[in-house]
Amino acid sequence: MAATFFGEVVKAPCRAGTEDQEEEEDERRETAEDREVRRQLARKREVRLFRRQTKTSLEVSLLEKYPCSKFIIAIGNNAVAFLSSFVMNSGVWEEVGCAKLWNEWCRTTDTVHLSPTDAFCVFYHLKSNPSVLLCQCSCYVAEDQQYQWLDKVFGSCPRKNMQVTVLTCRHVTDYKTAESTSSLHSPFLKALKTENFKEPPCCSLLEQPNIVHDLPAAVLSYCQVWKIPAILYLCYTDVMKLDLITVGAFKPVLSSRSLKGLVKNIPQSTEILKKLMTTNEIQSNIYT
């Protein structure tokens, strides 16, 4: 207790440590209610992998059930649109799994009945060559969910004889450079690869001190630790929403070994892309 100038008595915190401290510790100890809330939150944020057709969840990791030699992952709407129009329009792709997850960035509050239009991860393999696996991830995977996602997809002991290619976008203002950002010609592509990836990349490597964030970083780190050859193609753009020019910036990747054999019909791809643009246009009157 302490007295102020005006004579009022106030409770002042004591650094010496008195019996008051025990009361505070009791308050800080977790109650059963706290534990229950924490359990419910963990259940809500669980990453679930299942087959949409049969509605059954996968007992093993995806790559254990569907081993592959090429794994292409698109993260973000522009990368997903690129794969949809340039890669998935040639050949027949079969859906082999779907990852359902919820976090604060999701637009829906219902975590059980996610509709097909809700953004999440879908996995496909090429029917004519099942060793090629593709992932379209248009949802945000939070930091605490990344480990679960990697565990459910790659498993705890992944094969080393596969090549992973990741495509994603980032806003150009995140790109650190000595030049001024107004002189940068965006969108532009940068690459970051693991030690075991020996092929030459399709664009220049990402310079220091730039870093990669979120799920692409988690995938690359995982591949580096497990010595899997992996490369990330990161497109820096000033338009984060679905945009024809940003998607077009990924075109150099079509000449890479992973994608070369998969792309057949480029003019048709441009048409498919234009259709995707018009169906996905969100009305906003703030900017004209």
Add this chain to the structure above:
Amino acid sequence: MASRYDRAITVFSPDGHLFQVEYAQEAVKKGSTAVGIRGTDIVVLGVEKKSVAKLQDERTVRKICALDDHVCMAFAGLTADARVVIKRARVECQSHKLTVEDPVTVEYITRFIATLKQKYTQSNGRRPFGISALIVGFDDDGIPRLYQTDPSGTYHAWKANAIGRSAKTVQEFLEKNYTEDAIANDNEAIKLAIRALLEVVQSGGKNVELAIIRRNQPLKMFSAKEIELQVAEIEKEKEEAEKKKSKKTT
């Protein structure tokens, strides 16, 4: 470092940046593309029309606005900011006419808009205008003018320029293709503006809006049909150029 100096407009960072002004320039890039071309006897403004919602009246979504009979402007960026700037500019045009009995010069009204924008980069409690503008017109001396302003309050005269999304791509196209031949006559200047826009417009000619001012004539907005005709002509010329090229190689 940026986060400590980017909250207040009136604070410089240690390396001399005014981050709010730079962020306002990012807001401009969110608007659709606008291109301006200064010809010999014509000035052309072309914009990428934003797709309008089904139930929305198209007339209320205009990127090209007349400031006076002989001056007009196109903008890119925040719609509401543009409305405020256009209103102030229009009032100033009439006030000038009443005070000095002469219509404004294009440079005068550009300087007015630029000064207004600069004031908002130096005031407490206000943010900069999030728009860039292309102002075109003819002065009394009959010379065509094209000016561009940006959120920092600077303005420059240009022969041809573009603002908004993908402006860099259009600027590169203009640098390569703006020649004396390309603006030799009015029709060529109009075609150059449409070709520049088609480089970045996502669904072709039907998303392009065009306005021209000819010497001693009022602003003319092109109808959708007129633009279609121009686009068809451009495509024909492209095909012929490609045929010639393939003949040369064989």
